[in-house]
Amino acid sequence: MTTPGNAGSAHHATATGDHLPYRYGSALAQTIESRWQDIWESRRVFEAPNPGQPGFDAAKAKKYILDMFPYPSGVGLHVGHPLGYIATDIFARFLRMTGHNVLHTMGFDSFGLPAEQYAVQTGQHPRITTENNIRTMKAQLRRLGLGHDPRRSVSTTDTAFYKWTQWIFLQIYNAWYDAPLDPASRDKGRARPIRELVERFERGDMLTACGKAWAAMTDAERRAEIDARRLAFRAEVPVNWCPMLGTVLANEEVTSDGRSERGNFPVYKRPLKQWMMRITCYADRLSEDLEHLDWPEAIKILQRNWIGRSSGAYVHFRVEGRDPITVFTTRPDTLFGATYIVLSPDHPLVNVISTADRPKTSFRRAVFPGADDRMTCREAVAAYRLYAGGKSEADRASGKDKTGVFTGAYAINPVNDEHVPIFIADYVLGGYGTGAIMAVPAHDDRDFEFAQAMKLPIRDVVYPRPIETMLYFAKAAYGEDGEPGPNWRDELADLLGLATNASNSHQSFDAMLDIVRTRRFTVVPETPGMVAGATPEGPACDVPGSLGQRRGTMRAVWLETIDNLGFMNFNDMRRHLLVEHNYQLLRGQAFTEPGVAVHSASAHLDVNHLPSDKAADRITKWLEHSGHGAHATTYKLRDWLFSRQRYWGEPFPIVYDKDGVAHDLPEAMLPVLLPELKDFQPESSTDPDAPVRTPLNRAAEWVECELDLGNGRRRYTRETNTMPNWAGSCWYYLRYLDPVNAASFCDSAVEHYWMAGTQHAAQTPLTRPGGVDLYVGGVEHAVLHLLYARFWHKVLFDLGHVSTPEPFQKLFNQGYIQAYAYKDARGIYVDADKVTLADGSLAMDNQDKPGPFFFDGQEVTREYGKMGKSLRNAVGPDDICTQYGCDTLRLYEMSMGPLEASKPWNTRDIAGPFRFLQRLWRNLIDEQTGASHVVDGVADRDTLRALHKTIIVVRRDMQAMSFNTVVSKLIELNNRLSPGKVTMDVARAMILMLAPLAPHMADELWYRVVCKGMGEPLSIAHEAFPVADPELAKDDEIEVPISVMGRPRHRIRVVPGLAAAELEAAAMADPKVQELIAGKVVKKIVVVPGKMVNLVLE
């Protein structure tokens, strides 16, 4: 007999039979959940007061728990989205119950493309779409029972919010980076207000870039000087222009095959005047400050790689009659091996230096499709540029064949005054370093390939120690051109044995060769057993036997090595190493590791025999002294492109006067509101060269404005670009702290309180970066949001607006929820929830069945991937909440596995957590009457022990956010209990431990069981979490396994806490143990008190 409304299919939540009106089923879960969600809201259970506000308790420690800012999508959430939200909610509830002031809320990153796209299609204003979406999402989130402070919720599209986004932009605009003069200094510099820059110029403390005295400069010159230093500035730069999206994109938003991350449209490089953020000033700090953050190591590595710090030197190569070419290298120690120079095809000097002749050269002048030796150098350069420009990013990445052309010009290597040819080639990138390199083919893979393609010389300047030894031997053993002795291979092998031994690094080659030669005539006493000790070759290798035998073995190894090097004979070796310096060419591969400098001496300096790092130091110092270069650190990170040609974003608080000069608006004029528009269409185009016009250009009466900026009312035009999506998410976590403050983006005292670092005894102020205590989100934001937000935060820190140098102290990346997806014959994804098996049953309900699968009568193929819209395999949380209740959904999502792991969704598995809740309910509640049938009194010893053991591990695992094991421990405890027999002490503790995980049921049980259904129903969100009594958790007796030879054979029962000797005695006294070792000799007994005994037999 079933209740009509619940007569679902077999896997649906249990029906509430008429005879059991209070069985925990889908309907009861719904009732309980909405009832408590209402109570929480009306009683304002989760409001977290700020210091000074009513209800604030200064005695408690604070915790700021944060979820990554979601975009309110129109299609609603799927069960993958709330995974992190549920986890943070559980953790926040746990913290609340363990005596913390917890700030946890949720807002919306609501500017962005989908709402605008929808507006373009339907004409509905994006604000309306956005507000609808936010409403839907809030309702969905509410149904999950998340304990957020609703007063703190903000949306980036709120004018009261974006007023402050604009204000922060102005802080950045009105700041410059005061970098220390010495780049190696520990002081990394900081942002300062522009005002201080002007003061320094006025005082003459700082020299202007143009070289003129400040007082002698015109207004326009002064403005140019300042504008060139602002942290937010406009520049004509080659940008990623995506004509289909009608906007430019940041580097981070372009995929490696040159398409837009959003929409997968082609992206073109095109010079445009754009707003930029000088994030590169912070590259060093952004990289270094990662060290003290409690973030997953993988994310730190991702960010470090993205910032791409590399340290080396700039080297100036003179060019006769022209400006010198500056290259950047990370290997200044290889400067003597630079045999040519390569410029990127778009390097500004290319046109200047390429010559109009057709020189005869020992190398090939041009290698690329269409190369023609009848061309002059200049013609070849032009042809090559055309060819390289036509290559897409994808072509460049895939095609590893090196191409390039000779410019006809030569540069002078400062270290040896050698003339080296200058090439252009597209393997050198314009945007990195100086857009020019010195090529050291012997020690760089790419240069090696290019040199081979162009038949350029390859000269070794770094050898590993053995090759350096051979070089010495080739030179000194028989004179520079003497005949080798008959035993040269044996001598060399012995010398290599000595020279490669670390303890001989201080010995000169001469001395070692001497040892080799005298030893050959020394009779070695054949004394077996003489193993270690001081021998001429230092500590011997591990080969057993006599010294003579060991020498023989070492020599044999080195003889084989010599044979494998590919030298035909001694003279061949001498030719490659000593005369031609082209061993790497012979080997067919560049040697890119550090080693020892060779062939690196000139009239200016000599670094031979120095290890690579020392040689690099020496050469860099020489470059600096002689004015030919300087130490340098460069970064892959580019300045952040901050303009978008879209409607639905924050307007810039910037206007231009009739001369096109930018003026920032005063704070009193904020916010600059978005104008109303009818047509939101960006001017998308398939033509990469189409003119760029933004939607805001169409709001003529908004663009043209008359303002008084301090010098009377004048006409201005407004900036018509908008800010990128990332702007709001760079600082939203600060607005949560003080969401309605009209006077400031965030009150300073409030900011100090919530953003202060979590105190650890071992941490000094330097290693305590402070910030949000826990930030949970997906790994996809590793380099975009997390880098931009850190950058803004550091600027705000430098300018004194926030108190910590870092925004997010601890970061946690939750894994994805994955699911099966299905493709039809055309390769198009179909709705996964409609795919059936051959017998007509839904594939979703039988995930272990291998198929075949059908959709709409057609066979489809199965794949597996991240749940989402694109794979059409999303499962909605609302459906699950309706069938089982959100408490079950919460438990299921937590019990799937570790939070950080990606794991497959399997609807069928939800029954497990659901049954757990049902059993727990039944254990405490009479399903007939709905009243508590918990008995008064205290549980028996065994149950009490189980309870306290559970409390111990639940607390530990909650702390570690290991919620999957928390769930299983509670299930285990519950499985010991029976309906109507649970005592109040156990029931109480059980309910409290359940409260963070399944808060609705916990509150309901508390009311029915503990309050006995009397009085106002009140939430237990602020009750104290159970504390274990270690005495009660103690065992009377424990079982200790006895292993023989590492294999468990038997177990004995003993009282806990036995010392090793006692445990051993107990084990040996056991008759079964005696039987196991009967007739055998016990060699050793390993005893781990409380754990195990292992008997080692002969």
Place this chain on the structure above:
RNA sequence: GCCGGAGUGGCGAAAUGGCAGACGCGUCGGAUUCAAAAUCCGAUACCCCUUAAAGGUGUGAGGGUUCAAGUCCCUCCUCCGGCACCA
């Protein structure tokens, strides 16, 4: 190619160097029921065996360290993620 992460029953997964597979799903058996669903109880890594006992094997592969390895070290394979001519 480089940098990360991961490989444990039919499935999701547990396991401070100390009894591998907790807990859940599924499956099988039983109880309850006129019957079914739901619920409850029991079994469930594999091999040998009628069964049980006893034994053996087993954490991607191969080596090593250790009294003892899923866990530590080395080599390799597979999958997932990121970067990719960054000088």
